[in-house]
Amino acid sequence: MNITFLGTGTSQGVPVIGCNCEVCRSLDFRDKRLRTSLHIEDQGTSIVIDTGPDFRMQMLHNSIHRLDAVVYTHEHKDHTAGLDDIRPFNFKQQTDIPLFGTTQVLNQIKSEFAYIFAKNKYPGIPRVMMHEVSNLPFDVMGITFTPIQVMHHKLPVFGFRIGDFTYITDANYISPEEIEKVKGTKTLVLNALQIKPHISHFTLEEALAFIEEINPESAYLTHISHKLGLHQKVQTNLPENVAMAFDGLQICT
Incomplete structure (x- = not known):
């Protein structure tokens, strides 16, 4: 299964409009972060998790020419706003x-x-099929997704486990019952927004503590804000099995 990080930034992206911090001024391409999204390719099947505002550019930048399904973590605009661009x-x-x-x-x-969804549809609008999912495993084009319910402040959000790969974004709390679903994961992707405490996201310290508890072979940090710091500086101080994800990063699981 081939995984591409289409976007690794928080809701405002990086750089942030009007900001003059060292991260937003950075010339390192790894410090340029579109809104968080993931592409999964498995034996020719192409699935995207979340269609944020940058969906169109993410498809173009990563030369994605086929889309078989979209899976959503939650309803916030930075994860849904690009849906119209499925039209091509x-x-x-x-x-x-x-x-x-x-x-x-x-x-x-x-x-x-x-x-x-209008009764009298305008020609050329997106055409979709809606599939409601619960907290039970579900099938997407032959690939099994196991939902992991996490809390994004007071909003329930889904992370997903696919085989030995687990993807969790927009979380600041995971219950013991849901943690059990993550255990045994070989590759873990987890949100790490910033250094200081935040009402709805894991900090770097909290994310690293959770990664240590799960102890995957490899872990990647995503949903990163400019307040976390420069990619190169943060990466230098991370444990050996943990890496800062960046837009366009590809891994194989």
């Missing part, structure tokens, strides 16, 4: 694109993209 895949593949999400996520999509 509709045209090219001549098919509706399946969307997988909780009832709350799908209802939010129906509200924000009401024109997709």
Whole structure:
């Protein structure tokens, strides 16, 4: 299974509009972060987790020419706003694109993209098939996704385990029951927003503590803000099995 980090930034992206900090001024390409999203390719099947505002550029930058399904972690705009740009895949593949999400996520999509679901549809709008998921494992084009419910302040958010790979974003608390689903993971992706405490995201210290508890072979940090620091400086102080993810990074699991 080939994994591509399409975006590794928080809701404002990096650089942040109007900011003059050293991270936002950095010339290191690894400090340029689009909104968080992931591409999974397995035996020709192409799946994206979350279609944020940068979805179009992420598809172009990573030369993704096919999309078989979209899986959503939650309904926040930095994870859903780019849905309209699935249209070229509709045209090219001549098919509706399946969307997988909780009832709350799908209802939010129906509200924000009401024109997709209008009785009298405008020609050329996105064509989708809605698939409601719960906390039980579900199948996406032959690939099993096991949901891991985490808390994003007071909002339940899904992380996903796929075989020995686990992806968790927008979390600041994971219950003992859900942690059990993560144990045994060989490759773990986890959000680490910044150094200082935050109301809805793990800090770097909290993320590293969770990684130490799970003890995967390798771990990658994502959903990173400019407040975490320069990629190169942060990476220097990380444990041997932990890396800062960056946009365009590809790994194989």
